[in-house]
Amino acid sequence: MRFATIRHGDTLTGARVEGDRVVLVDADNAVDAFLRQDQLRDIGEVDAATAHYARVSPDPAHILCTGLNYRSHIEQLGRPTPRYPTFFAKFPSTLTGPRDRIVLPAVSDRIEGEVELAVVIGRPLHRATPTEAMAAIAGYTLANDLSLRDWQHRTTEALQGKVFDRSTPLGPVLVTPDEVDDARDLALSFTVDGIPWQQGTTSDLLFPPAELIAYCSTFLTLQPGDVILTGTPGTTPEAASLLPGQTMTTSIEDIGSAINPTVCDPSPDTRPAWEERRRR
Known part of the structure; x- marks a missing residue:
């Protein structure tokens, strides 16, 4: 699977990437989406070509x-x-x-x-x-x-x-x-x-x-x-x-x-x- 962190407005949102589709999910970022992948809920979609990709792991401890x-x-x-x-x-x-x-x-x-x-x-x-x-x-x-x-x-x-x-x-x-x-x-x-x-x-x-x-x-x-x-x-x-x-x-x-x-x-x-x- 492929996950991303998308800047959506003024916030960061987790997403699942499926070819040309970037499906926004109810996760804070890509790492959160990975950790909760079996419980995710789709909340929207953006075009992969125009999506504003943010850093994958926004705030790592190390x-x-x-x-x-x-x-x-x-x-x-x-x-x-x-x-x-x-x-x-x-x-x-x-x-x-x-x-x-x-x-x-x-x-x-x-x-x-x-x-x-x-x-x-x-x-x-x-x-x-x-x-x-x-x-x-x-x-x-x-x-x-x-x-x-x-x-x-x-x-x-x-x-x-x-x-x-x-x-x-x-x-x-x-x-x-x-x-x-x-x-x-x-x-x-x-x-x-x-x-x-x-x-x-x-x-x-x-x-x-x-x-x-x-x-x-x-x-x-x-x-x-x-x-x-x-x-x-x-x-x-x-x-x-x-x-x-x-x-x-x-x-x-x-x-x-x-x-x-x-x-x-x-x-x-x-x-x-x-x-x-x-x-x-």
């Missing part, structure tokens, strides 16, 4: 992101193969919709997109085995982990380059595992104005979703609606910093695409003032 998890990306960077998964966290404030405009922060000169398979948790999970973790997956969606590289590499911690407000499109749909063969071999791509910047396949993942979830559940009790980003393939030689006025298309086979235009930041570039304070 967002965990995996680094260096594609073998090809590890080889591209010349890094040793990690023994354990590498994680950093995001916050709900970083999430945005798969059709929303993305404001490119004026405080950065190096902004890149990253296509990622995202996993949404469907039940509480603690100290789980990979088999138990697989059974706890509500479904898969896609994310664009917009990364401000100049901020990310200021220190050894990546967080400050990964958590700018409304910088992570999530959606458009939550697809249950049976629809995509547990995401074992799905093609991923990221393009800017139609030019390929990234491509890969989930069969290249070093740590597959169930292993990542089981590992996370060892140190954190996962909750329904939690999101785990599973990493990104390497970039193409043509990749460069994003600019206002471009269109990012983030796609995963059998899941869909996030299509996000980039716009200028109306807020000032505060870096000169910060550097001046440091010199005093």
Whole structure:
């Protein structure tokens, strides 16, 4: 099955997606619709082509992101193969919709997109085995982990380059595992104005979703609606910093695409003032 979170007027509403039909249901969002799928009541319908898709999981308790998890990306960077998964966290404030405009922060000169398979948790999970973790997956969606590289590499911690407000499109749909063969071999791509910047396949993942979830559940009790980003393939030689006025298309086979235009930041570039304070 496929579920979505639809912005309907001033509210978010869960929906069931059936081909070109988006059937609104009496659920708060896609995750709620998944959890209550046997008790849902249809309350309306919108056109899939014009529906305002919102972030699939609007307010997760935890967002965990995996680094260096594609073998090809590890080889591209010349890094040793990690023994354990590498994680950093995001916050709900970083999430945005798969059709929303993305404001490119004026405080950065190096902004890149990253296509990622995202996993949404469907039940509480603690100290789980990979088999138990697989059974706890509500479904898969896609994310664009917009990364401000100049901020990310200021220190050894990546967080400050990964958590700018409304910088992570999530959606458009939550697809249950049976629809995509547990995401074992799905093609991923990221393009800017139609030019390929990234491509890969989930069969290249070093740590597959169930292993990542089981590992996370060892140190954190996962909750329904939690999101785990599973990493990104390497970039193409043509990749460069994003600019206002471009269109990012983030796609995963059998899941869909996030299509996000980039716009200028109306807020000032505060870096000169910060550097001046440091010199005093």
